Amino acid sequence: MIKEKLEFSNFKIRLTFVLISWLLTTNFATAQTDFEFTNKVYSKDIFSVQTLVNGTIKSLPMLVKNSNDILLIQFDDLVEDENKNYYYRIIHCDRNWNPSNITEVEYIDGYNNDIIRNWEFSATTKVNYTHYFFQIPNKDTKLKISGNYLLLVYDKGNDSNPVFSRRFMVVENNVKPFVAIVRPMEVSNLRYNHQLNISVNMGQNKIANPQRDVFVSVVQNGNWDNAKVDLKPVFISNNVLTFDNFGGISFKALTEYRSFDIRRIQSRGRNVASINFKTTPNEVFLKVDEPKPYSTYSFNFDFNGNYYVDNWDYTDPKIRDFVSNLSYFEDSIQQTFITRNELLDGEYQVSEKDLRADYNSVFFSLKSDEVYNSEVYLYGALTNWLISPEFKMKYNAAEGMYEVNTLLKQGYYDYMYAAVDKKNVADFAKIEGSWAETENDYTTLVYLSEFGSRYDRIIGYATSISR
Numbered sequence: 403m404i405k406e407k408l409e410f411s412n413f414k415i416r417l418t419f420v421l422i423s424w425l426l427t428t429n430f431a432t433a434q435t436d437f438e439f440t441n442k443v444y445s446k447d448i449f450s451v452q453t454l455v456n457g458t459i460k461s462l463p464m465l466v467k468n469s470n471d472i473l474l475i476q477f478d479d480l481v482e483d484e485n486k487n488y489y490y491r492i493i494h495c496d497r498n499w500n501p502s503n504i505t506e507v508e509y510i511d512g513y514n515n516d517i518i519r520n521w522e523f524s525a526t527t528k529v530n531y532t533h534y535f536f537q538i539p540n541k542d543t544k545l546k547i548s549g550n551y552l553l554l555v556y557d558k559g560n561d562s563n564p565v566f567s568r569r570f571m572v573v574e575n576n577v578k579p580f581v582a583i584v585r586p587m588e589v590s591n592l593r594y595n596h597q598l599n600i601s602v603n604m605g606q607n608k609i610a611n612p613q614r615d616v617f618v619s620v621v622q623n624g625n626w627d628n629a630k631v632d633l634k635p636v637f638i639s640n641n642v643l644t645f646d647n648f649g650g651i652s653f654k655a656l657t658e659y660r661s662f663d664i665r666r667i668q669s670r671g672r673n674v675a676s677i678n679f680k681t682t683p684n685e686v687f688l689k690v691d692e693p694k695p696y697s698t699y700s701f702n703f704d705f706n707g708n709y710y711v712d713n714w715d716y717t718d719p720k721i722r723d724f725v726s727n728l729s730y731f732e733d734s735i736q737q738t739f740i741t742r743n744e745l746l747d748g749e750y751q752v753s754e755k756d757l758r759a760d761y762n763s764v765f766f767s768l769k770s771d772e773v774y775n776s777e778v779y780l781y782g783a784l785t786n787w788l789i790s791p792e793f794k795m796k797y798n799a800a801e802g803m804y805e806v807n808t809l810l811k812q813g814y815y816d817y818m819y820a821a822v823d824k825k826n827v828a829d830f831a832k833i834e835g836s837w838a839e840t841e842n843d844y845t846t847l848v849y850l851s852e853f854g855s856r857y858d859r860i861i862g863y864a865t866s867i868s869r
Contacts, residue, residue, distance in 0.1 A: 436562050436563050436564075437554065437562075437563075437564050437567050438567065439493075439495060439499045439500065439501070439552050439567070439569075440499070440567065440569065440626070440788070441567065441568055441569055441786045441787055441788065442566065442567050442786060442788060442790075443565070443566040443786060444563070444564060444565055444566060444567075445557075445565035445566065447479050447480055447481040447565070448477055448478070448479060448480075448565045448566055449477070449478045449480060449531070449761070449809060449811065450476075450477060450478045450711060450811045451475075451476075451477040451566050451568065451786070452474075452475070452476050452477070452711070453473060453474070453475055453553075453568050453570060454473070454474040454476070455471060455472070455473055455474075456471055456472055457474065459705075459708050459710065459783075460624075461621070461623050461624035461706055461707075461708070461843045461845065462570075462571065462621055462624050462845045463568075463569075463570040463571070464570065464571045464572070464573050464845075464863065465538075465545070465570070465571070465572050465573070466572075466573055466574075466575060467545075467547075467548050467572050467573065467574050467575075472537050472538075472539075473537060473538045473570055474535060474536075474537050475490075475535065475536055475537070475538070475553065475555070475568065476533065476534065476535040476756060477533075477534055477535075477555070477566065478524075478531040478532065478533050478534070478811070479531060479532045479534065480529065480530075480531045480761070480809075482530060482532065486557055486558070487517055487518075487557065487558055488517070488518045488534055488555055488556070488557055488565070489515060489516060489517050489518065489555070489556055489557075489558075490516060490518060490536065490553060490554065490555050490556075491514055491515055491553075491554045491556070492509075492510065492514055492538070492543070492545070492551055492552070492553055492554075493551065493552045493554065494508075494509040494547070494549055494550070494551055494857060495549065495550040495551060495552055496549075496550065496851075496857065496858045497549075497550065497617055497619065497631070497632070497849040497851065497858040498631065498632070499550055499552070499569070499626075502549070502856065502857040502858070503856045503857070504856050504857050508546070508547070508857075509545060509546050509547050509549075509857075510543060510544070510545065510546065511543075511544040511545070511546050512541075512542045512543045512544055513542045513543055514543060516542050516543060518534050518535075518536045518555070519536070520534065520535050520536055521533060521534045521535070522757055523757070524757050524758070524760075525754075525757045525758050526758060527758065527759075527760040527761070528682050528683060528684065528760055528761075529682065529683045529760055529761035531761070533756050533757055535756075538553070538570075545572050547572070547857065547859065548571075548572045548573055548574045548859045548860045548861070549571070549572060549857055549858055549859055549860055550569065550571055550858070550860070551569070551570050551571065551572065552567055552568070552569055553567065553568045553569075553570060554566075554567050555567075555568075569626070571847070571860060572860070573847070573860045573862070573863045574859065574860060574861045574862065575862065576605075576607055576861040576862055577602050577603065577604055577605060577607060577848055577861050577862035578602075578603070578862055578864060579600055579601070579602045579618070579846045579848055579862055579863070579864040580600070580601045580602070580603070580864075581598055581599070581600050581844065581846050581864050581866040582598070582599045582600075583596055583597070583598055583844070583866060583868050584597050584598075584599055585597065585838075586649060586652055586838075587648070587649035588649060588652070591652065592838065593837065593838055594654060594655060594831070594836040594837065594838060595652045595653060595654055595655055595836070595838065596652070596653050596655045596838065596840075596842065596844075596868050597649055597651060597652045597653075598620060598646075598651040598652075598653075598844060598846075598866075599644075599645075599646040599651070600618060600620070600633075600644075600645040600646060600651065600846060601642055601643065601644045601645065601646075602616070602618070602635075602642070602643045602645070602848055602862065603641065603642050604616075604641045604642070604643065605641070607641075607861070609850070609852070610852075610853070611853070612635055612638055612643055613634055613635055613638070614853070615850060615851050615852050615853065616634070616635060616643060616848065616849070616850060616851075617631075617632050617633060617634060617848075617849040617851065617858075618633040618634075618645050618846060618847065618848055618849070619631040619632070619633065619846075619847045619849065620633070620651060620653075620844055620845070620846050620847075621844070621845045621847070622653050622842055622843070622844055623706045623707050623842055623843050624706070624707065624708075624783070624787055624843070624845075625707075625787055626787070627787075627788075627789075627828065628653065628654075628828075630650075630651050630653075633645050633650075633651065636648070653842070653844075654830070654831050654836045655836050655837055655838050655839075655840040655842060655868065656818075656830050656831060656834055656835070656836050656837075656840055656842070657694070657699065657834050657835050657836065657837055657840050658701065658702040658703075658704045658840060658841065659702075659704040659705070659706065659707050659782065659816035659817060659818050660673070660691065660816070660817050660818060661673065661702075661704055661705075661814065661815060661816050661817070662674060662688050662764075662814075662815055662817075663814050663815075664686055664762060664764070664810070664812050664813065664814075664815070665712045665713060665714045665812055665813060665814060666714045666715055667679075667684060667686075667715055667760065667762065667812065668715050673688055673689050674686060674687070674688060674689070675687045675688060675689045675690075681763070683760070683761045683762050683763050683809065684760070684762045684763070685762070685763050685765065686762045686763065686764045686765065687765045688764065688765060688766055688767070690767045690768075690769050690803065691766070691767065691768045691769065691819070692768070692769050692770070693768070693770050693819075693833045693834075694833075694834060694835050695831060695832060695833060695834065695835040696835065697835055699835075699837035699839045699840070701839070701841075704816050704841075705814075705816050706816065706841075706842065706843050707781075707782040707783050707787070707816045707817075707818065708782075708783045708816060709782070709783050709784055709813050709814065709815040709816060710813050710814045711755060711756055711759050711811050711812065711813040712755050712759060712812060712813050712814065713755055713758045713759040713760065713812045715812075759811045759812035759813060760811070760812050761809050761810065761811055761812075762809070762810060762811075762812065763807055763808070763809055764807060764808060764809075764810045765805070765806075765807040766780055766795070766805065766806050766807065766808075766817075767801075767803050767804065767805050768795065768803055768804040768805075768819055768833070769802060769803045770802070770803060770804060770833075771802070772797055773821050773832065773833070775823060775824065776821040776822055776823050776824075776829070776832070777794055777795075777821075777822050778794075778795045778797075778804045778819055778820070778821055778822070778833070779793050779794050779795065779819070779820045779822055779828070780793040780795065780806055780808070780817060780818075780819065780820075781793070781817065781818045781819065781820045781828070781830070782815070782816050782817040782818055783816070784808070784810060784815055784817060789820060789822055789826065789828050792808070793806060793808065794806065795819075804819075818830055818834055819833040819834060820833070821833055839869075840868065841867060841868055841869035842867070842868045843865060843866070843867060844865070844866045844867075844868065845863065845864075845865050845866075846863060846864045846865075846866065847860050847862075847863050848860065848861050848862040848863065849861070
């Protein structure tokens with residue numbers, strides 16, 4: 403009888419241990435169905451979500467493990483509500499952006515369900531908003547391991563219904579990929595594509611089975627939708643892995659992004675046709691665009707699809723004198739985002755441009771016949787790098803053009819048009835064209851999925867420019 407009681411007691415202990423282990427190893431995100439593991443805004447009140455690495459906008463936000471890198475996350479809420487309390491949560495993901503099978507304590511040092519304490523009201527704007535901001539890592543939350551991460555921001559602790567999600571990465575510097583951007587092997591793509599040949603010297607890293615455990619992903623201009631993922635080495639020699647895949651790592655080069663400048667609203671900036679100040683928000687009408695799939699390539703300075711928030715409509719002499727001495731394009735544009743904000747930022751917790759930049763209703767128009775068997779969408783960082791329903795353009799048959807308008811904060815914006823077929827496949831070249839001379843950013847990520855490990859590390863990375 404005593405033996406039976408002991409056996410039953412041991413059985414209960416083992417059962418309890420199994421249940422606890424299952425609860426700990428079951429990932430938080432697997433039970434959630436109200437968000438996607440991508441960059442997306444779910445709330446109609448949230449605008450201008452940005453992730454800046456050390457104060458700089460990157461195509462892909464990456465932090466180097468065990469470095470002083472800081473990821474600043476900022477966004478605006480256009481509805482004034484004193485009862486709103488925003489929280490953030492971080493989910494570790496595998497190389498294909500599925501939740502990893504590890505517990506939070508394995509990748510978080512500190513708290514992973516924390517309130518966003520930093521916010522300020524907009525200043526002297528027609529459209530009022532609250533600007534929120536926080537950084538990773540911080541005193542409460544630090545990241546232990548490398549890999550893909552998804553950031554969720556949600557209201558009042560309701561983590562199953564976030565207001566937005568953002569991808570970012572923590573990378574190691576154990577290996578350095580060598581990336582050569584070469585002429586495509588396919589003769590038909592010589593003028594239109596970029597081909598990448600990639601090799602990785604594993605150095606002192608001894609991998610038992612590299613063809614099973616090492617993978618490479620390549621991302622063009624921050625667009626995960628057309629990324630080349632899960633690439634395996636096709637040749638191994640002296641611990642150097644080759645991923646050129648006989649021309650398989652090839653991208654449409656497309657063309658430089660279109661752009662417009664609404665940093666100054668009191669005067670018309672680049673690509674602005676007219677401004678209506680009688681409405682709230684102001685209405686900004688851009689010049690009419692045209693398709694250019696067969697146009698001759700022409701270099702045009704761009705930020706590879708990104709946007710920069712800024713406001714030059716100041717009476718402060720420090721700002722007025724600074725901007726009056728700047729030339730209009732290229733280097734001066736980039737320099738303003740580095741130098742100009744140092745003049746007044748000491749008066750605020752964040753850059754004063756983020757509080758003084760106003761919101762405007764911006765109207766886009768594309769003069770074109772109806773695109774056969776496709777819908778036309780606006781695309782870029784301003785659409786969160788997604789083909790989203792709210793950026794679908796309507797065809798105005800009377801005017802013979804596609805049209806859409808959206809609310810945007812003052813700044814300098816890149817954008818592009820995409821023709822999207824019935825299978826939801828985006829074809830940018832159909833409207834924009836594609837030329838091998840185009841300057842693009844390519845990010846190469848090296849993932850290690852060792853046998854027995856429950857998560858994917860990013861053991862190396864490289865950024866390459868096609869010009």
